[in-house]
Amino acid sequence: xxxxxxxxxxxxxxxxxxxxxxxxxxxxxxxxxxxxxxxxxxxxxxxxxxxxxxxxxxxxxxxxxxxxxxxxxxxxxxxxxxxxxxxxxxxxxxxxxxxxxxxxxxxxxxxxxxxxxxxxxxxxxxxxxxxxxxxxxxxxxxxxxxxxxxxxxxxxxxxxxxxxxxxxxxxxxxxxxxxxxxxxxxxxxxxxxxxxxxxxxxxxxxxxxxxxxxxxxxxxxxxxxxxxxxxxxxxxxxxxxxxxxxxxxxxxxxxxxxxxxxxxxxxxxxxxxxxxxxxxxxxxxxxxxxxxxxxxxxxxxxxxxxxxxxxxxxxxxxxxxxxxxxxxxxxxxxxxxxxxxxxxxxxxxxxxxxxxxxxxxxxxxxxxxxxxxxxxxxxxxxxxxxxxxxxxxxxxxxxxxxxxxxxxxxxxxxxxxxxxxxxxxxxxxxxxxxxxxxxxxxxxxxxxxxxxxxxxxxxxxxxxxxxxxxxxxxxxxxxxxxxxxxxxxx
Numbered sequence: 001x002x003x004x005x006x007x008x009x010x011x012x013x014x015x016x017x018x019x020x021x022x023x024x025x026x027x028x029x030x031x032x033x034x035x036x037x038x039x040x041x042x043x044x045x046x047x048x049x050x051x052x053x054x055x056x057x058x059x060x061x062x063x064x065x066x067x068x069x070x071x072x073x074x075x076x077x078x079x080x081x082x083x084x085x086x087x088x089x090x091x092x093x094x095x096x097x098x099x100x101x102x103x104x105x106x107x108x109x110x111x112x113x114x115x116x117x118x119x120x121x122x123x124x125x126x127x128x129x130x131x132x133x134x135x136x137x138x139x140x141x142x143x144x145x146x147x148x149x150x151x152x153x154x155x156x157x158x159x160x161x162x163x164x165x166x167x168x169x170x171x172x173x174x175x176x177x178x179x180x181x182x183x184x185x186x187x188x189x190x191x192x193x194x195x196x197x198x199x200x201x202x203x204x205x206x207x208x209x210x211x212x213x214x215x216x217x218x219x220x221x222x223x224x225x226x227x228x229x230x231x232x233x234x235x236x237x238x239x240x241x242x243x244x245x246x247x248x249x250x251x252x253x254x255x256x257x258x259x260x261x262x263x264x265x266x267x268x269x270x271x272x273x274x275x276x277x278x279x280x281x282x283x284x285x286x287x288x289x290x291x292x293x294x295x296x297x298x299x300x301x302x303x304x305x306x307x308x309x310x311x312x313x314x315x316x317x318x319x320x321x322x323x324x325x326x327x328x329x330x331x332x333x334x335x336x337x338x339x340x341x342x343x344x345x346x347x348x349x350x351x352x353x354x355x356x357x358x359x360x361x362x363x364x365x366x367x368x369x370x371x372x373x374x375x376x377x378x379x380x381x382x383x384x385x386x387x388x389x390x391x392x393x394x395x396x397x398x399x400x401x402x403x404x405x406x407x408x409x410x411x412x413x414x415x416x417x418x419x420x421x422x423x424x425x426x427x428x429x430x431x432x433x434x435x436x437x438x439x440x441x442x443x444x445x446x447x448x449x450x451x452x453x454x455x456x457x458x459x460x461x462x463x464x465x466x467x468x469x470x471x472x473x474x475x476x477x478x479x480x481x482x483x484x485x486x487x488x489x490x
Contacts, residue, residue, distance in 0.1 A: 262410025269299020
């Protein structure tokens with residue numbers, strides 16, 4: 001791989017997005033961030049929406065930069081957060097900005113769906129997906145129930161990365177990893193389930209053809225070519241779900257690892273050859289999402305840096321620098337207050353700071369009084385929650401888990417990385433920070449034929465980055481804190 005090959009990645013998270021130019025040369029991969037932008041929730045008419053047109057505009061802006069610099073890109077790939085979707089009408093036009101998964105309209109609708117449509121256990125047995133009120137199934141049910149006009153007139157339903165790819169190519173597909181987040185897909189058949197579709201008034205024809213990661217879905221339309229100054233560049237259906245792209249980028253040396261994709265959400269899991277759907281996985285509410293090369297990402301969603309990000313917006317007296325703020329938090333006595341980060345009260349409160357105070361008050365704990373105490377509470381609690389999920393994972397894994405790989409933006413938080421190693425009692429390897437983007441790019445490289453299987457991808461990634469290693473410390477102190485945490489969250 002002596003010749004330089006360039007790839008264009010669009011990586012969209014729930015709070016921000018970026019366009020990235022990836023270069024493969026001499027068996028290493030380097031990334032250059034071209035643009036970074038906010039992904040803003042729009043609140044209007046009692047609902048929260050994503051601005052799909054603003055996101056498309058940002059993709060076009062990044063592609064224009066590539067053309068202006070006369071970089072010959074081999075392909076384009078898009079990954080985003082899961083579950084949300086766009087309705088497309090008979091005239092092939094997007095009918096409305098998509099509702100956001102944080103919209104409160106689905107609150108209580110999951111339980112109503114189980115009563116009126118398909119029971120809870122059956123839904124899990126079919127899909128193996130963690131039951132959360134914002135999953136696509138329950139969004140669609142709520143929209144149908146409420147007479148949503150976009151859904152009523154939809155000829156096609158496209159998940160967000162597929163919708164953006166459609167805007168670039170005119171081709172409608174249903175990429176497997178993003179579809180697997182919807183609670184509509186059976187991981188055994190790798191197809192959308194007819195009964196679940198019928199329960200929300202849809203058929204298989206409402207979705208594009210199912211494609212696997214690494215499929216060429218089309219090329220830029222003449223319209224996009226004219227706007228950007230590029231030619232007919234192929235658009236690849238990468239692992240469209242950002243976590244699937246991130247897990248593909250875990251620089252593991254062997255299969256004995258767990259991963260933590262750390263960002264607004266924390267996704268902790270293992271890679272398995274088959275879906276794990278049984279009474280225990282149902283009881284613990286684990287999820288089976290599609291991975292690369294036929295693997296399953298067996299994982300659990302954990303509310304991650306969302307807590308910290310929301311509090312930072314409220315703190316008026318805290319340092320703006322992450323380093324200064326977190327250094328102040330480290331001066332605070334540990335474990336004064338612990339919370340369950342996944343308690344429903346933290347989903348989207350009007351004030352996250354007050355929600356944390358209320359939780360501590362109700363559970364008879366010290367109530368955080370300063371930004372430093374609140375920050376320390378968040379970091380302590382996340383590390384303890386990670387341990388709880390990690391203990392469950394060990395019950396399911398048919399191999400010893402010797403290492404936890406932390407990837408994503410949260411891997412830069414060295415305090416939380418060390419806390420996680422302390423809490424779990426295993427070695428933690430942090431990096432890459434841009435795990436999702438590098439996974440996206442490597443899957444494009446695989447589609448182009450210059451990279452072989454996922455393990456070759458991981459070897460190249462490991463050579464291309466510097467990982468930080470954290471070993472467990474203060475085990476007795478963390479064991480005692482974990483026992484207290486279990487009492488509080490119980």
